[in-house]
Amino acid sequence: MKLSGWGRYPVHDARVETPRDEADVRALVTGKRQAIARGNGRAYGDSAINLSATIDMRGLNRMLGFDAKTGQLTVEAGVILGDIIAAFLPRGWFPMVTPGTKFVSVGGAIAADVHGKNHHKDGSFRNSVDWVEVMGADGTVTRCSPRDNTALFDHTLGGMGLTGVILRAALRLRPVETAWIRQITRPAASLKDAMDIFEDAKDATYSVAWIDCLATGRNLGRSLVTLGEHASLEDLSTANRKAPFATPKTRTRSVPLDFPTFALNKFSLRAFNAAYYKAGLRQQGTRLVDWDSYFYPLDAILDWNRIYGARGFAQFQCVLPLEASEAGLSELLDTIASAGSGSFLAVLKRFGAQQSAFSFPMEGYTLALDFPISAKTHALLEDLDAITLAHGGRFYLAKDSRMSADTLAHSDARVPAFQSQRTENDWTRFSSVQSQRLAL
Amino acid sequence: MTKAPVLILGARSDIGQAIARAFAAEGYPIQLAARNAETLEPVKADIELRQNVSVSLHEFDALATETHEGFVTALPDLPDIAVSVVGYMGEQAENERDLDAAARVIRSNFEGPASILAALANAFEERGGGTLVGVSSVAGDRGRATNYVYGSAKAGFTAFLSGLRNRLAKTGVHVVTVLPGFVATQMTADMDLPAKLTAAPDEVGAATLKAVKKGQNVIYVRRIWWLIMLIIRNIPEAIFKKLSI
Numbered sequence: 202m203k204l205s206g207w208g209r210y211p212v213h214d215a216r217v218e219t220p221r222d223e224a225d226v227r228a229l230v231t232g233k234r235q236a237i238a239r240g241n242g243r244a245y246g247d248s249a250i251n252l253s254a255t256i257d258m259r260g261l262n263r264m265l266g267f268d269a270k271t272g273q274l275t276v277e278a279g280v281i282l283g284d285i286i287a288a289f290l291p292r293g294w295f296p297m298v299t300p301g302t303k304f305v306s307v308g309g310a311i312a313a314d315v316h317g318k319n320h321h322k323d324g325s326f327r328n329s330v331d332w333v334e335v336m337g338a339d340g341t342v343t344r345c346s347p348r349d350n351t352a353l354f355d356h357t358l359g360g361m362g363l364t365g366v367i368l369r370a371a372l373r374l375r376p377v378e379t380a381w382i383r384q385i386t387r388p389a390a391s392l393k394d395a396m397d398i399f400e401d402a403k404d405a406t407y408s409v410a411w412i413d414c415l416a417t418g419r420n421l422g423r424s425l426v427t428l429g430e431h432a433s434l435e436d437l438s439t440a441n442r443k444a445p446f447a448t449p450k451t452r453t454r455s456v457p458l459d460f461p462t463f464a465l466n467k468f469s470l471r472a473f474n475a476a477y478y479k480a481g482l483r484q485q486g487t488r489l490v491d492w493d494s495y496f497y498p499l500d501a502i503l504d505w506n507r508i509y510g511a512r513g514f515a516q517f518q519c520v521l522p523l524e525a526s527e528a529g530l531s532e533l534l535d536t537i538a539s540a541g542s543g544s545f546l547a548v549l550k551r552f553g554a555q556q557s558a559f560s561f562p563m564e565g566y567t568l569a570l571d572f573p574i575s576a577k578t579h580a581l582l583e584d585l586d587a588i589t590l591a592h593g594g595r596f597y598l599a600k601d602s603r604m605s606a607d608t609l610a611h612s613d614a615r616v617p618a619f620q621s622q623r624t625e626n627d628w629t630r631f632s633s634v635q636s637q638r639l640a641l
Numbered sequence: 642m643t644k645a646p647v648l649i650l651g652a653r654s655d656i657g658q659a660i661a662r663a664f665a666a667e668g669y670p671i672q673l674a675a676r677n678a679e680t681l682e683p684v685k686a687d688i689e690l691r692q693n694v695s696v697s698l699h700e701f702d703a704l705a706t707e708t709h710e711g712f713v714t715a716l717p718d719l720p721d722i723a724v725s726v727v728g729y730m731g732e733q734a735e736n737e738r739d740l741d742a743a744a745r746v747i748r749s750n751f752e753g754p755a756s757i758l759a760a761l762a763n764a765f766e767e768r769g770g771g772t773l774v775g776v777s778s779v780a781g782d783r784g785r786a787t788n789y790v791y792g793s794a795k796a797g798f799t800a801f802l803s804g805l806r807n808r809l810a811k812t813g814v815h816v817v818t819v820l821p822g823f824v825a826t827q828m829t830a831d832m833d834l835p836a837k838l839t840a841a842p843d844e845v846g847a848a849t850l851k852a853v854k855k856g857q858n859v860i861y862v863r864r865i866w867w868l869i870m871l872i873i874r875n876i877p878e879a880i881f882k883k884l885s886i
Contacts, residue, residue: 219830263684264686264687264691265686265690266686287691291693292693
């Protein structure tokens with residue numbers, strides 16, 4: 202069937218298998234076909250597509266156990282983060298690390314070793330994972346953790362499904378008193394200002410900035426930095442305190458059609474970005490925001506990926522080492538603004554230290570934005586790749602749909618080690634269109 | 642206030658589990674009944690974790706009709722709502738050649754579910770309340786060449802439910818007939834089903850919950866099926882017999 206990632210580009214005709222249990226998965230991986238596991242299809246590009254066998258893991262979506270003393274939840278890989286929140290937030294638990302969508306599967310979150318607004322403080326998804334069970338090409342299941350089978354654990358977290366099929370995992374949830382976030386919005390007039398706010402706010406649990414990617418000159422890099430803390434009971438109004446986990450139901454809307462390409466041009470995008478910034482200025486200061494609006498604003502617009510039109514879009518997300526961040530980000534933003542094809546939402550975030558064999562984050566700054574697919578976009582992305590490489594940065598494979606193997610090899614010194622681990626451990630049965638493109 | 646449990650007969654099926662989840666989400670304790678019930682432990686754990694209700698497993702064989710009265714008496718709590726999702730489609734081609742296979746389809750879709758609902762009906766009638774739900778099929782609305790063995794058994798079951806509803810109407814016991822249409826389940830995984838006519842199991846769960854709450858009699862899960870079956874039922878036999886639908 203026709204299959205793509207969340208960016209709806211590229212589209213491939215792939216054989217999709219829908220196993221229901223471990224035995225079904227075993228029958229699939231022990232065959233001769235190359236295979237890749239797929240969760241809820243939230244990786245943007247071709248990470249979770251294999252033409253001969255894409256293993257749709259959504260059928261393995263049971264919650265298996267919960268220890269209320271430690272907050273450890275055991276689940277099958279197809280469980281969606283939003284289901285965990287629905288079940289456990291009313292009981293006072295929240296994921297330790299969550300990406301910007303709650304529609305991601307646990308298997309996908311592990312494979313991409315996703316990060317959230319608390320990376321600078323709590324690290325990537327890896328830090329919430331007690332163990333993972335992975336099925337290898339011979340059908341055996343290995344439990345790996347930071348203590349046992351550590352090589353498998355290190356390479357599975359961030360390994361994009363290329364170490365085997367993630368079947369189950371134990372995650373630690375964080376206890377929370379309420380379903381609310383105390384949010385502080387700080388406008389930053391320039392990139393330097395935004396970075397200063399991040400550096401001052403290292404103790405904040407959550408921090409992220411929306412950045413106006415089309416502002417130029419002295420406004421280059423103007424941003425709205427939002428900091429957040431889980432609200433305590435005392436933070437709530439008396440009325441809300443009676444039901445601290447009840448929040449207004451977020452109204453979801455869907456995008457009814459693919460936006461025509463002409464709806465997105467530098468004028469509409471510039472106007473949107475400017476208006477968003479102005480609106481943000483009026484919201485500065487502290488306010489209480491419910492968990493859904495705070496962590497997952499885009500989830501409220503179902504199918505938001507359609508606003509970039511039928512041709513789909515490409516995400517660009519890189520991370521730059523701390524010392525090169527300011528110069529590199531300025532150059533990236535300059536290039537994007539002068540190309541005039543920026544996105545609605547560009548995101549800037551400070552990463553903390555990261556440990557692991559192949560995960561994306563490193564200490565420094567990450568910038569993420571999306572572009573509608575066009576010839577111009579491809580050329581711009583090549584330019585952005587070059588700037589990233591020149592500043593010692595690397596790329597987020599969960600967002601990538603078009604990078605070359607050469608670019609990846611130049612960006613990440615860990616590639617040869619990852620490749621040799623794949624050969625040594627018989628992981629090469631697992632491949633995706635992306636891993637084939639990137640020669641992983 | 643703790644609610645009385647909901648019994649799901651045929652709990653191994655996707656539809657049965659979806660109905661269980663729908664009721665569990667409303668805070669009903671769940672009784673899951675199936676053959677080899679212990680293999681449903683992961684399903685029990687999943688519902689308990691997600692919906693925070695208690696779930697119990699009960700050994701049940703729909704075809705062992707002689708055990709049905711005993712099964713009802715042995716339940717720790719007589720459920721308030723009992724849902725039969727028991728069914729087995731078989732292969733029409735095989736059913737035409739192999740009469741034993743055909744008999745198994747007929748027994749699985751008619752005799753078994755009718756027998757257990759009859760036993761529950763008597764217990765509910767004696768108590769003076771409760772709701773019985775039978776998941777039947779639109780295939781029972783008219784026999785077609787492609788699946789008339791299955792369809793005729795479902796037709797029998799649909800008629801049984803209708804009669805049972807009629808009998809119990811004055812006793813406070815309500816009977817709901819659920820006609821799902823196409824559903825994307827394990828049973829239909831290999832079929833190429835039209836998306837607009839195909840419900841997800843959770844849709845069947847939600848529709849069943851709603852029908853029980855509102856006291857509806859007969860529901861088509863996707864309304865379009867009511868219209869389709871109205872047309873199909875009304876095609877004159879002289880024409881119908883020549884069609885391949």
